[in-house]
Amino acid sequence: MDKQDNHTKFIFFTGGVVSSVGKGLTAAALGRCLKERGFKIGVQKLDPYLNVDPGTMSPYQHGEVFVLDDGAETDLDLGHYERFIDVRLNKNSNVTTGQVYAEVISRERQGDYLGGTIQVIPHITNEIKRRIMKVADSSDADYILIEVGGTVGDIESQPYLEAIRQLRNEIGRDHTFHIHVTWLPYIGATDELKTKPTQHSVRELRSMGITPNMIIARADHPIEEALCEKIALFCDVEKKAVVPMQTLDSYYEVPSVLEKYHVAEYLLQYFNQAAQKEPQWQQWNALVDAIHHPEHEVTIAIVGKYVELHDAYISVREAINHAALSHQARLHILWIHSCELENGQRWDDLQQAAGIVVPGGFGQRGIEGKIMAARYARENHIPYLGLCLGMQLMVVEFTRSALQDEKANSTEFDEKTPLPVIDLMPDQKTITDKGGTMRLGLYPCNLVPGTHAARAYQCQQVEERHRHRYEFNNAYRERLAEKGLVFSGLSPDERLVEIAEIKEHPFMLGTQFHPEFLSRPNRPHPLFDAFIRAALQGD
Numbered sequence: 001m002d003k004q005d006n007h008t009k010f011i012f013f014t015g016g017v018v019s020s021v022g023k024g025l026t027a028a029a030l031g032r033c034l035k036e037r038g039f040k041i042g043v044q045k046l047d048p049y050l051n052v053d054p055g056t057m058s059p060y061q062h063g064e065v066f067v068l069d070d071g072a073e074t075d076l077d078l079g080h081y082e083r084f085i086d087v088r089l090n091k092n093s094n095v096t097t098g099q100v101y102a103e104v105i106s107r108e109r110q111g112d113y114l115g116g117t118i119q120v121i122p123h124i125t126n127e128i129k130r131r132i133m134k135v136a137d138s139s140d141a142d143y144i145l146i147e148v149g150g151t152v153g154d155i156e157s158q159p160y161l162e163a164i165r166q167l168r169n170e171i172g173r174d175h176t177f178h179i180h181v182t183w184l185p186y187i188g189a190t191d192e193l194k195t196k197p198t199q200h201s202v203r204e205l206r207s208m209g210i211t212p213n214m215i216i217a218r219a220d221h222p223i224e225e226a227l228c229e230k231i232a233l234f235c236d237v238e239k240k241a242v243v244p245m246q247t248l249d250s251y252y253e254v255p256s257v258l259e260k261y262h263v264a265e266y267l268l269q270y271f272n273q274a275a276q277k278e279p280q281w282q283q284w285n286a287l288v289d290a291i292h293h294p295e296h297e298v299t300i301a302i303v304g305k306y307v308e309l310h311d312a313y314i315s316v317r318e319a320i321n322h323a324a325l326s327h328q329a330r331l332h333i334l335w336i337h338s339c340e341l342e343n344g345q346r347w348d349d350l351q352q353a354a355g356i357v358v359p360g361g362f363g364q365r366g367i368e369g370k371i372m373a374a375r376y377a378r379e380n381h382i383p384y385l386g387l388c389l390g391m392q393l394m395v396v397e398f399t400r401s402a403l404q405d406e407k408a409n410s411t412e413f414d415e416k417t418p419l420p421v422i423d424l425m426p427d428q429k430t431i432t433d434k435g436g437t438m439r440l441g442l443y444p445c446n447l448v449p450g451t452h453a454a455r456a457y458q459c460q461q462v463e464e465r466h467r468h469r470y471e472f473n474n475a476y477r478e479r480l481a482e483k484g485l486v487f488s489g490l491s492p493d494e495r496l497v498e499i500a501e502i503k504e505h506p507f508m509l510g511t512q513f514h515p516e517f518l519s520r521p522n523r524p525h526p527l528f529d530a531f532i533r534a535a536l537q538g539d
């Protein structure tokens, strides 16, 4: 790569000590700080697992699968990046070890390396570098944030660290910056935070040939200046480049902490660059202000089957939160496991909710509990938003009641149902591979005037992200329309039902797509906005 010609700068993020310290979030927040200064931002997450993508993993393993416009099924951190930086990413932004190996092995079979022995260095590391440079080449970004998943010291992430080390030499230190995000454990007996694991983690990083330019030290307790000085001294990083980051009430406050410690300025100074514009934080600050000084409260139940792990529904939670905050409302979420409803539990809680969301999902477990929640919402006029599976089950419940047949179902759960109102899409019937074969990504949807959907969106056509194999069975369209089911969003050829709603209800609407992926902190998604408005009115 020609150093002179290329304006792109690379900021690498690694994690130290433990995982789940918010490395992706911190990177996303820094991306926003740079965007506020007029720079174009690219993003890449390098995931060290052998799956080709997280699409086939259980949410218990991995949390939510975040879907992009082009249908890529990706890590949930990409959701943080899109929301914080307000960008739309593509498949180049998520690399997994599985993808890297699949590519190298398929080239080996084609004979690309004839005569050679294929090795981690240089073949795997070269493929990693090629993918990193692909983001740079395809995005025209000023800054590319590259996050290495996992923790320094993991066997799995070593090829990534080696690739980064090589890249720093190849494209030059004046084009690269390395941020190490670590954790300071708290010892209760002595009431102190410890820096030793951070020192060890930096030593580990240096043993791989990488010296960080900055350390972001995370902790659940206040981090005193003396501790930052100690980290600077032992880890050979400038004092100004040790950033204390105590766990915050809301992660939307992370950018303001980065601003307080002049992180973006430090970076720009390092790269000898000037900001292209003054950051405008007014709107963002208004959001944080609404978090601390709400005028209303709103309680929403999320009825799902992975509710023990909130990360499984992270975009759903955020989309509800964005809409609540735009109404100056503090959000209380009741996480209700649909199996509990089946067992007669948590109904008191459900009755506290001003609105009910049934999110996406797969498989039989807990389905009847979600249908019970939909029935409760319909009969009691409680605002309801169904997302993908939540839409399908809303339709199943409506059919059971309108056609007075409790056997109505989706063929995903009952292949032999006499009333298959939700059925496998025709082009899915011959597919046997499970990876990346659903109807994925952005598809257009035409809105029917006079419906809740059209009123919420205020336009005629929208494009939303999808991830499903089943759909509404058109054989039942007329019969159910007569009973009061409104098909308010259709694919342009009118073949596929994208949005359904219940006529005699303040707001009961389900989408075949996942609107939650396109919600932004300062720009709530229109359907979530309409749902929260209805919930606040009903309260």
Ligand code: GLN
Binding pocket: 359, 360, 361, 362, 363, 387, 388, 389, 390, 412, 467, 468, 469, 470, 471
């Ligand atoms: N399991 C359903 C389908 O495949 C719903 C998928 C989802 O909720 N993302 O159509």
